[in-house]
Amino acid sequence: MSLIYLMIVVIQATVANIAFAMYHLKNKARYPMNFVVVLLTLSSALIITGVFYALETMEVSTSFYLLAPFITLIFIFLYLALFNSDTREVINIYTFAGIYTFSFIIISVETAELIKSIDFYLAILIIHTIMYLFAAIFAKKVNRYFKALLLSEENTTIHNMMWLLVALFGVTICLNVIFSRVGTSVSHVILMFIWIAAVTLSINILNHIKNANIQQRLLLSLMRYDTLTNTLNRDALFDDLQELVERKESFAIFAIDLDDFKSVNDDFGHETGDTYLVNFVKQLKEIIGVDSQLYRRSGDEFIITTNIKNAPYLLTRLRNIKKLDNINTEFLGASIGVAKYPEDSENVKELLHIADLDMYQNKKRIK
Numbered sequence: 120m121s122l123i124y125l126m127i128v129v130i131q132a133t134v135a136n137i138a139f140a141m142y143h144l145k146n147k148a149r150y151p152m153n154f155v156v157v158l159l160t161l162s163s164a165l166i167i168t169g170v171f172y173a174l175e176t177m178e179v180s181t182s183f184y185l186l187a188p189f190i191t192l193i194f195i196f197l198y199l200a201l202f203n204s205d206t207r208e209v210i211n212i213y214t215f216a217g218i219y220t221f222s223f224i225i226i227s228v229e230t231a232e233l234i235k236s237i238d239f240y241l242a243i244l245i246i247h248t249i250m251y252l253f254a255a256i257f258a259k260k261v262n263r264y265f266k267a268l269l270l271s272e273e274n275t276t277i278h279n280m281m282w283l284l285v286a287l288f289g290v291t292i293c294l295n296v297i298f299s300r301v302g303t304s305v306s307h308v309i310l311m312f313i314w315i316a317a318v319t320l321s322i323n324i325l326n327h328i329k330n331a332n333i334q335q336r337l338l339l340s341l342m343r344y345d346t347l348t349n350t351l352n353r354d355a356l357f358d359d360l361q362e363l364v365e366r367k368e369s370f371a372i373f374a375i376d377l378d379d380f381k382s383v384n385d386d387f388g389h390e391t392g393d394t395y396l397v398n399f400v401k402q403l404k405e406i407i408g409v410d411s412q413l414y415r416r417s418g419d420e421f422i423i424t425t426n427i428k429n430a431p432y433l434l435t436r437l438r439n440i441k442k443l444d445n446i447n448t449e450f451l452g453a454s455i456g457v458a459k460y461p462e463d464s465e466n467v468k469e470l471l472h473i474a475d476l477d478m479y480q481n482k483k484r485i486k
Contacts, residue, residue: 124240126167128227128247132220133163135251136194139216142262143269144202144209155201162197166190191217191288207281208269214284215265215322221291222315223250229298229307261319264326276329283325287318345415347393348400356414356422360467363424364460371430373423373437374456374474375403376482380419387448398443399453406436422471427459454482 137159148155191213198209227250231242268280294314298307343355351359363370377399384392396419403413403421411425411433425433434457442450456478458470 121238121240124238124244128224128244129167131247131251132224133167136213136216136220137163140194140198140209140212143212143266144198144204147202147204149201149203158201159197162193166193205277207277210281211269211277211284214281214288218284218288218291218318219254219315221288221295222311222318223247223254225291225295225298226250226308226311229304229311232304233308257319261322264322268322268326268329276325276332280325283321287321290314348397348415350400350404350421351412351414353414353416356416357467359412359414360424360470364465364467367461369427369462370460371425371427372458372460372470372474373425373430373434374416374458374471374478375421375423375437376454376478377419378452378454378482380451383448383451391446391448394446395443395448398446399440399450402440402443403437406440407433422474430457430459454478456481 141156141159145152195209195213198204198213199206202209224247227243227247230246231239234242237245268276291314294311343351343358345352360372377396380392380395383395400413400415400421403423407413407423407425410429411423414422414424416422423433423437434455437453437455440450440453456474456476458464458474458477460470463473464470
């Protein structure tokens with residue numbers, strides 16, 4: 120009966136791990152879900168049989184220490200074969216579940232040693248079952264943090280999370296080895312509960328760090344945008360131009376200045392002037408599409424960057440703007456100047472200066 124109790128414990132742990140992985144990877148299955156479930160079930164049965172054989176020939180703590188890394192690798196490779204998922208994601212999922220699974224087993228074994236009134240292995244099964252029942256109460260919140268980390272678009276977050284969980288998983292295994300040789304069961308149980316709390320707190324902290332990074336990126340992004348027209352601003356312009364120059368890719372700059380914009384503000388008020396700007400920007404965005412970039416340089420001055428091949432067509436479209444939508448005032452026109460990299464200059468400030476000179480010459484010519 121003793122081995123049957125232990126086998127039930129192993130089955131509980133295996134089913135919990137598979138259920139956790141299926142929850143996070145179910146939408147990434149390479150094959151029909153029924154096939155995946157059957158294959159995982161058969162594979163788990165083989166693994167459990169191997170564990171059953173090991174338990175017959177070794178001590179519980181010794182077999183746990185030797186089999187844990189081996190079982191881990193088998194399941195990781197199995198998940199990679201069955202699910203179209205990143206290796207780091209699979210490692211994160213299995214090690215995260217494994218830390219709790221193996222911690223529960225350690226606590227069950229150590230606590231069972233303190234109970235003298237019933238069979239040792241039956242005590243392990245009862246305690247292990249109770250652990251999972253209580254864990255279900257807290258699992259939802261912890262799982263939410265973990266899922267948020269998995270869905271992070273930051274490679275750094277996923278990478279750091281993987282190494283953190285691998286380290287924590289390794290420490291969990293080492294704790295079992297240490298506990299099997301030194302100390303008392305009471306201290307072991309207390310330490311393992313502290314360890315589980317520390318692991319949970321680590322995931323919580325990592326999630327908060329990720330959220331803080333997202334907020335920081337959002338703030339930095341907002342600093343690059345003009346609030347009125349929702350276009351990139353002057354700071355973003357210089358950063359992006361410098362990046363284009365460093366890549367040594369040919370591109371053209373259009374310097375655009377609205378004609379007589381001051382008269383719009385003077386005659387109709389600044390609110391109408393703002394509407395005038397917003398509608399002009401809307402037309403510019405429709406013309407340039409996704410292959411070019413628009414910046415608001417100052418009040419009524421704009422910069423467009425585009426590739427050399429697209430420049431002639433884009434310039435023609437820009438010069439053909441005759442009116443603005445959703446505004447009652449007349450469109451007074453815009454003057455445009457052009458500079459090309461590297462033909463005109465390889466320096467960002469010089470390129471902008473050349474485009475400005477060309478724009479002002481065109482403005483004088485119109486007047």
